[in-house]
Amino acid sequence: MKSISRKSFLRSSGVAMAALPFALPDLSSFPLDNFPQPYLNSDKTTISIFSKNLQWTNFNHMAALAAKMGFDGIDLTVRQGGHVSPENVLRDLPLAVKAIRDAGINVFTITTDIKRADDPHTRDILKTAAKLDITNYRMGWYNYNTAIAPMVNIDNIKKDLKALATVNEEYQIHGGYQNHHGRFGAPIWDLWLALKDLNPRWIGSQFDIRHATLDGAESWPVSVELIKDYIASIAIKDFYWKNTGKQWEAINAPLGEGMVDFKAYFKLLKKLNISRPISVHYEYPLGGAESGSTKLTIAEEVVIEKMKLDLSTLKSWLAV
Template sequence: MPRRDFVKLTTLSAASIPILGFTNPVKAAVQSEDKLSINIFSKHLQFLDYNETGAMAKEMGFDGVDLTVRPGGHVIPEQVKQDLPAAINAIRQAGSKCNMITTSIESVDNPLDVDILNSASQMGIKFYRTNWFKYTTDENMKASLLKYQEEIKKLGDLNKKLELVGCYQNHAGTHVGASFWEVKKLLETVDPDYFGTQYDIRHAMVEGGYSWENGLKLLHPNIKVIVLKDYKWGRVNGKWEAINVPIGEGMVDFDGYFKLLKSYKLNPPVSLHLEYDLGGAEKGNTEISVDKKVVFDAMKKDLKTLQNLWNNA
């Protein structure tokens, strides 16, 4: 048998053998190119309880929920041991899924952060996003990056024990990780199977201008989860600002971005964010000033637009 055929045959045979125990969530996250696996960011549904959040996610056609587990979120850290299991069970009983959470986690030395990770592991969560690190005036940027790099490494070590994958989000502004090189530096020493980046194309294009493709080229091996949202530049009170808009109505080059993701053979889980005006739902308010249907319709529209953009890329 030719060597090429032998390798192909043995690879297929190995793939058919059931794998016992933990399946690496990084590899398990690979999807077919036919469809994006899109989760709704629960920040925008915090006017609903856990069961309603799961029910609406399913009804609107989302693959799951990216649950906020942080101060002001659906689940607050101080009550995570009780409330996270209740939330996950309610979402699943309503017919949806919850494989990712967005957190305020920063350090294994914080007992509340460890409680969140332990609870997430027990409930079968695969991915979590950390808090954003901040630069301080008492140390230079290089020293800060090295300090936070060590925090990431320790989180990755704990993730391995708990069978979790942590993610650091690139974010426009002055926090750590606005530039692609900062994110790459943070991830230098951590086990890449258990910690990577939650890549946000909106923030990447705001910060990267024409160079965002270089940033994607740099970080694509580290991408575990992606965030999708749109923006355009405009004047607000006389100042230029990045204004959030519905998917497809702004400056994000989704066609170019999706083509590049496909060329890198990437189709990671998606967290859909709606940061434009939705009566307070965009801010995570528990009470909103518009009819719920306005929010749900916006979510369904963005979801449909994204799937069409992906299919056409």
């Protein structure tokens, strides 16, 4: 029997494997410039107020208040119970955007319940937003199906994200997924696994440092580093843990009064050259404004002053 050297065996094995249809991918179908590139920076960091916290107002009142407080724009809710209902988006989104722009501010992001490309209102929302030169939207949340394994969940969600990315590219708009405590994406690594082969230009993350801190008080910097190329917008709010006697609860707080290390966070964003539209969320008690109530239980002036204080605090951090 003729002997064969290890070198010859490996050479001949490589030739044989190359002939198999499953052996190696055709790299010619993956041109280098098609590989994901980081989401592009904004020209400047804009600060918007989340319109959920102004739900007691109409379009004109909302726009006037946001401009008076000193915000650059409004993160407009285009979802059930929001300022614009999905079924009325063709009519109402242009009206809302006009009111906002007439007040001298803008719409840099909208917040939706979109989770799938074939959701009933997905195309109407994205088409209308694109026509109005809105380039970012926040998606709806996914929940884990506990009847199947976590990785199967991630694979299923990745399929939905891939389909959405295709539609987003069609309309030239970016979809960002907010990491939220208790849902898919909260630990960040699962969201990254679902996003890592998709184009950050069209699908990615709305990074929420409050929820990232809640789920990883000391590990959130790793989360930022992991997902950095996919961050297209930023949500800002604060909280602290409190022992209520029965259990520990996350209590929402004004900016700077909680446990989120905003100075370290913005220092890291600066180091990573991440400049994205910011949406400020007010979730501590504000007479119903925190929960999207259509009626306040405290004076509007009190709500406005507290909102302005948070905005001033945020601007002081960004100025460093």
